[in-house]
Structures are given as C-alpha cells and as structure tokens.
Amino acid sequence: MTRMMFARGLKRKCTEDEEAAPSYSRQRQSLLDMSLVKLQLCHALAEPSLCRSVLIANTVRQIQEEMTQDGAWRGAAPQTTGRAPLDRLVSTDLLCRSVRDGAGDGPAAPAPRGLQSSIWEGDGPLEDKGSFQKSLDQILETLESNTPLSVDELFSDVDSSYCSLDAVLTGVVGGAQSGQDGLEALAAMAAPAPSTSCKSDLGELDHVVGILVET
Amino acid sequence: MFLKFSLRSVFNGAGGGNDIQWCFSQVKGAVDDDVAEDIISTVEFNHSGELLATGDKGGRVVIFQQEQENKIQSHSRGEYNVYSTFQSHEPEFDYLKSLEIEEKINKIRWLPQKNAAQFLLSTNDKTIKLWKISERDKRPEGYNLKEEDGRYRDPTTVTTLRVPVFRPMDLMVEASPRRIFANAHTYHINSISINSDYETYLSADDLRINLWHLEITDRSFNIVDIKPANMEELTEVITAAEFHPNSCNTFVYSSSKGTIRLCDMRASALCDRHSKLFEEPEDPSNRSFFSEIISSISDVKFSHSGRYMMTRDYLSVKIWDLNMENRPVETYQVHEYLRSKLCSLYENDCIFDKFECCWNGSDSVVMTGSYNNFFRMFDRNTKRDITLEASRENNKPRTVLKPRKVCASGKRKKDEISVDSLDFNKKILHTAWHPKENIIAVATTNNLYIFQDKVN
Numbered sequence: 001m002t003r004m005m006f007a008r009g010l011k012r013k014c015t016e017d018e019e020a021a022p023s024y025s026r027q028r029q030s031l032l033d034m035s036l037v038k039l040q041l042c043h044a045l046a047e048p049s050l051c052r053s054v055l056i057a058n059t060v061r062q063i064q065e066e067m068t069q070d071g072a073w074r075g076a077a078p079q080t081t082g083r084a085p086l087d088r089l090v091s092t093d094l095l096c097r098s099v100r101d102g103a104g105d106g107p108a109a110p111a112p113r114g115l116q117s118s119i120w121e122g123d124g125p126l127e128d129k130g131s132f133q134k135s136l137d138q139i140l141e142t143l144e145s146n147t148p149l150s151v152d153e154l155f156s157d158v159d160s161s162y163c164s165l166d167a168v169l170t171g172v173v174g175g176a177q178s179g180q181d182g183l184e185a186l187a188a189m190a191a192p193a194p195s196t197s198c199k200s201d202l203g204e205l206d207h208v209v210g211i212l213v214e215t
Numbered sequence: 216m217f218l219k220f221s222l223r224s225v226f227n228g229a230g231g232g233n234d235i236q237w238c239f240s241q242v243k244g245a246v247d248d249d250v251a252e253d254i255i256s257t258v259e260f261n262h263s264g265e266l267l268a269t270g271d272k273g274g275r276v277v278i279f280q281q282e283q284e285n286k287i288q289s290h291s292r293g294e295y296n297v298y299s300t301f302q303s304h305e306p307e308f309d310y311l312k313s314l315e316i317e318e319k320i321n322k323i324r325w326l327p328q329k330n331a332a333q334f335l336l337s338t339n340d341k342t343i344k345l346w347k348i349s350e351r352d353k354r355p356e357g358y359n360l361k362e363e364d365g366r367y368r369d370p371t372t373v374t375t376l377r378v379p380v381f382r383p384m385d386l387m388v389e390a391s392p393r394r395i396f397a398n399a400h401t402y403h404i405n406s407i408s409i410n411s412d413y414e415t416y417l418s419a420d421d422l423r424i425n426l427w428h429l430e431i432t433d434r435s436f437n438i439v440d441i442k443p444a445n446m447e448e449l450t451e452v453i454t455a456a457e458f459h460p461n462s463c464n465t466f467v468y469s470s471s472k473g474t475i476r477l478c479d480m481r482a483s484a485l486c487d488r489h490s491k492l493f494e495e496p497e498d499p500s501n502r503s504f505f506s507e508i509i510s511s512i513s514d515v516k517f518s519h520s521g522r523y524m525m526t527r528d529y530l531s532v533k534i535w536d537l538n539m540e541n542r543p544v545e546t547y548q549v550h551e552y553l554r555s556k557l558c559s560l561y562e563n564d565c566i567f568d569k570f571e572c573c574w575n576g577s578d579s580v581v582m583t584g585s586y587n588n589f590f591r592m593f594d595r596n597t598k599r600d601i602t603l604e605a606s607r608e609n610n611k612p613r614t615v616l617k618p619r620k621v622c623a624s625g626k627r628k629k630d631e632i633s634v635d636s637l638d639f640n641k642k643i644l645h646t647a648w649h650p651k652e653n654i655i656a657v658a659t660t661n662n663l664y665i666f667q668d669k670v671n
Contacts, residue, residue: 031504034562047317047340050402050421051452051471052567055508058450062504 032063236669237616244662255658261325264649270320274304301390304339340403345394351387355379399435406456412463419456461521473510505557513569518578527572547593552623584643605664
C-alpha cells in the first residue's frame with residue numbers, strides 16, 4: 001500500500017535492472033528533499049504563493065508520517081532489497097537528529113534542525129528583500145523558544161507580519177479617527193478582519209518593538 | 216433559465232449530432248513571446264458578449280469590442296477590435312514586509328450595463344478597482360470666454376455672447392477609476408464575484424472572503440475566515456469563490472483540499488459554517504503523495520442556470536449538482552496521461568498551475584485549457600470531447616481546426632503527439648465563452664485567440 005502511494009506519481013526509469021532502479025525509500029527521500037528545497041525557495045520569492053507553500057508543507061508532512069510508520073524515521077527500518085546504501089542512512093540520520101523524547105509518532109514529527117536552520121538563516125537573494133521580515137522572525141523565534149523548529153513553523157512568520165502589522169496598517173490607512181492612543185486604537189480600527197489572535201499578536205508586537213528599540 | 220440563440224449557434228445534440236466546427240477567427244498580441252508584462256492573466260466577456268476584456272501581468276486591461284455584423288455579407292460574426300486600453304494597477308512596494316505587490320490583474324468581472332457607460336471590476340493581489348468605460352463622440356466648441364486652444368480671451372475683446380455647441384468628434388473611449396477598494400486583504404486575492412443584486416460583490420483571498428458594497432470603499436464585511444488561531448496549524452486555503460447567479464444570499468468557495476463549501480449569508484454574519492460541503496471521496500487505488508495537490512481546486516463556476524457548478528482540479532473537470540454533496544454528477548478527464556508524470560510536474564512546479572474552466576451559454580458544453588496550447592471541450596449531452604490547439608499555424612479565418620490527440624503510451628499514430636513531446640511552458644490557463652454565441656476566447660501565454668463556429 002505505501003509502495004503504491006508513491007509509485008503512481010513517480011517517473012520510472014527505463015531500465016529494468018533491479019539494482020539500478022532507485023528504491024522506494026530513496027525516491028521518497030528525494031521527494032522529501034525536493035519539497036524542503038521548494039519551501040525554502042518560497043521564502044526567497046518576492047511574493048510566495050501561500051497555496052503552493054501549504055500544499056508542499058502538507059506533502060512533507062505526509063512523507064514524514066509515512067516514514068515514521070515505516071520506522072524509516074528512526075533509521076532502523078528493515079527496508080527493501082539488499083543492503084541500504086550508506087548515504088541513505090546518513091540522510092535518514094539527519095532527519096532523526098531533532099527528534100526529542102522518543103515521541104517520534106504522529107504527523108507532527110519535527111523536521112531536522114540541521115536542514116531547517118539553513119532555511120531560516122536565509123542566504124543570498126533572500127537577504128535583500130526579506131531582511132526586515134527575517135530579523136523579525138528571529139526575534140519572534142526567541143520569544144517562543146521552547147518549541148523545536150518544525151515545518152509548521154514556516155508559517156509563523158507569515159502570521160506575525162501579516163496579521164499584526166497589517167492589522168495595524170489597515171487601521172492606519174482606514175483613517176483612525178478615535179481619540180484613543182496606542183496600538184489598541186488601531187486594533188479597534190482594523191475592522192475588516194477582526195480576530196482575537198490579532199490582538200494578542202499586537203501585544204507581542206509591543207514587546208518586539210520594545211526589543212528593537214532597545215537594541 | 217433559457218437563453219435565446221441565433222440559428223447559427225444551435226448545437227444539435229440529438230438526431231445525428233451536428234458537432235460544432237470551430238474555426239480560427241483572430242489572434243491578438245505580439246508574435247514573439249518574450250515580454251513578461253504581456254502575459255495574459257485573465258479573460259472575460261461582458262454580459263452581452265459585445266466586449267471582451269483581458270488583463271495582463273503588467274497591470275493593463277485591454278478591452279476588445281465586437282464590430283456590428285454586416286448583414287449583407289455575414290460570412291462570420293463581427294471581429295473583435297481594440298476598444299480601450301488602460302493601466303489598471305501599478306506595482307507597489309510593501310515597505311513593512313519588504314515585499315513587492317504585483318500589478319498583475321488576477322481577475323476582471325463585468326457589471327451588467329445600466330446606462331451608456333460600461334463598468335468592470337479588476338483586481339490584483341491586494342486592491343480591487345471599479346472602472347468606468349465611457350464613450351465620448353462630441354465635444355463643445357465655441358466658448359464665449361476661451362479661445363479654441365483653451366487660453367482665456369482678454370475680457371475687453373469680448374463683445375458678444377455665444378453659447379458653446381456640441382460638435383461631433385472622433386470616438387474617444389475613456390476609462391476612469393470610480394472606486395478603489397483597498398486594504399482589506401492580508402493575503403492574495405484570487406477571486407472576485409458580483410452578486411445578483413448588482414449592488415454587492417465578494418473578494419476572496421487565501422484565507423478570507425470579504426463582502427463589499429459597490430458604492431462603499433472604506434468598509435467591507437468579512438464573511439469567511441479560515442485562518443487558524445495558530446498559523447502553524449494551517450493546512451488548507453481558499454482557492455476560488457463565486458456568488459450564485461440567482462440567489463443573492465448564496466455563494467461557494469473551493470479549497471486546496473478539493474472541497475467546495477456552499478454558504479448562505481442569511482444563516483449568520485460570519486459564514487464559517489457551511490450549509491453544504493461538496494467532496495468526493497478519494498479513490499484509494501489512485502492514492503499517492505501527490506493526491507492532495509492534484510485534488511486542489513483551481514476554479515469554480517456556477518452554470519448559468521444556477522443548478523450546477525463546475526470545478527477544475529489538476530487532472531479533471533467535475534460537474535456538481537447543488538443538491539448532491541457526496542459526489543459530482545459528471546467527471547471529465549482533461550489530461551489523464553499526466554498522472555504518471557506527476558513527480559516531474561511537481562519538480563518543475565507545473566503541478567501548481569491553476570487552470571480555469573467555463574460554461575457555454577446553454578450550459579451544454581464546458582471548456583478548459585491544458586498544456587502544449589491545447590484546450591479541451593466536453594459536451595455534456597453527447598459525452599463527446601474534443602482537443603484543439605491555439606496556434607498561429609492555423610491562421611486563416613474560417614479554417615476549421617483539426618482535432619488533436621495525445622498518445623498516452625504505446626505506438627504513436629500519425630498526427631498524434633506523445634506525452635513527452637508536450638511543451639509544458641505553453642499552457643492555456645484562461646478561456647472564456649461568449650454568453651450567447653459560439654465564440655470563444657482562449658489565452659496562450661502572450662496571445663489571445665478568438666475562435667468561432669463555422670457559419671453557413
């Protein structure tokens with residue numbers, strides 16, 4: 001069943017040679033790697049498509065979930081034919097590195113810190129465009145330092161900047177007329193998309209602005 | 216709801232089946248496909264079909280007008296010629312996020328005509344604009360106090376009184392922005408839809424849908440919000456939304472997980488709980504890591520009658536009866552031969568291409584685009600389908616288009632094209648069908664093709 005899951009969408013090699021044909025696990029691994037790279041590129045673009053990012057992230061979760069079920073997540077899977085090549089074991093090992101307290105089950109298994117940190121550190125083209133956003137991310141990261149980095153958190157920066165700052169902006173442009181001071185008044189003016197998370201993020205925003213001003 | 220037809224556009228499903236013979240009519244746009252700003256991003260006929268609007272990546276709108284038919288020599292219907300061109304949206308820079316806001320026009324929707332002027336809504340990722348397109352064919356001449364060039368005359372030289380009169384001038388078509396609906400969308404707008412009350416409209420982005428009044432720009436009501444409290448839990452986005460053509464309280468929105476939700480605005484102010492949920496159970500034999508991605512709905516369109524809706528996902532077109540939620544009533548495979556290539560299509564990002572779909576005026580035929588500049592039509596009555604190509608090679612007017620065929624596997628017959636030879640850069644994402652006649656507009660990357668059925 002799991003083998004079928006992947007085989008359908010896969011480009012097959014012409015050769016019928018068993019050894020030359022990549023194993024299902026290796027193909028799955030390369031799909032995972034490709035997906036993570038795609039997510040990284042998402043952040044480098046001027047306007048990342050949220051739909052595309054969500055679909056890729058869901059695919060990554062699916063792969064991770066299946067790998068967990070197979071036991072490949074732990075690198076101890078009695079997989080496929082013959083001996084598993086060394087490089088595959090190494091990459092699996094990388095994936096396992098950030099797994100904590102043995103809770104390796106379930107779809108929320110965290111992605112490796114090793115691979116993920118490169119996404120967050122942002123190289124090259126990212127720096128010019130998203131530098132402000134990225135420093136904000138890093139600041140917010142420190143605020144919630146308990147949770148390990150995971151694929152889920154790729155959206156946390158979207159949350160902070162889009163919701164809180166834009167809610168503020170919406171209020172500003174919409175013509176805040178009230179006599180109240182401060183961000184709370186602007187939050188009240190952000191009528192188009194009110195939500196409680198916006199208000200709590202504004203509290204965080206206060207904190208963040210405080211940090212920025214102090215440093 | 217029936218629409219009247221001219222004799223020429225009768226599509227005979229019964230009694231031998233006179234299939235439409237599609238002929239090349241016109242092509243608009245440059246011959247070379249190099250300019251990125253010219254990439255067509257939306258195509259839409261107005262309610263009468265007399266006007267055809269296109270939007271492009273450079274933020275421009277070009278409107279074509281059908282010339283009135285010459286009754287004497289009616290070899291074909293009137294041609295579409297440029298009527299108006301204007302810059303609808305400009306690129307912007309969001310300084311707070313350090314991100315560019317693209318000027319690309321995502322959607323154009325026409326308002327029904329109420330007076331001499333035409334109105335349309337155009338939108339980019341963030342801002343919707345209401346444009347008025349009006350004609351001017353006279354101008355006042357003979358001012359009392361001004362010279363012809365506009366300079367004011369010396370008052371002491373004015374000895375008589377004369378009143379300006381209107382004199383004919385060359386037709387001028389002016390487009391002016393009448394309303395700008397801004398700052399209501401945090402995410403990228405993918406759809407706009409005008410309500411059947413012709414007073415309100417909705418705009419949808421990845422996570423929210425807003426309701427606007429056409430007259431009011433500083434306020435909009437949020438009617439759908441699927442943003443999770445914790446963005447890390449986000450697994451589904453809104454991909455398209457549309458108002459029901461007849462019920463002004465009903466709209467639908469589709470998602471990236473292949474579901475469609477029908478909502479009734481009378482139920483509550485925030486329509487987070489759907490009235491109906493349309494979803495087809497997954498076929499377990501076809502399950503792969505790409506199942507979810509290919510189930511993501513890229514377009515949803517109600518039939519003109521309002522009884523059905525059509526959805527487009529990556530490989531198929533589905534027709535749903537609004538009274539049946541658990542499965543579509545019809546499914547048409549657009550390019551099933553791509554199913555075995557999904558991994559490659561994921562690699563080159565083509566799997567994320569958002570194809571649109573459209574109905575013909577009588578809801579009997581549906582159309583959608585594919586790769587290699589192919590587009591497909593499915594006749595719901597005869598169950599026949601056809602694949603045609605938009606290419607400059609079939610350039611002569613009234614040349615009947617030859618049906619194309621893709622060879623999925625095995626021996627390729629003559630005139631067939633194999634899957635591996637398909638050009639995935641040549642994609643037809645946007646198509647439109649004239650509301651009353653068999654005239655279709657098909658957009659390739661940079662060119663707009665107009666095809667008509669064979670007359671006489």
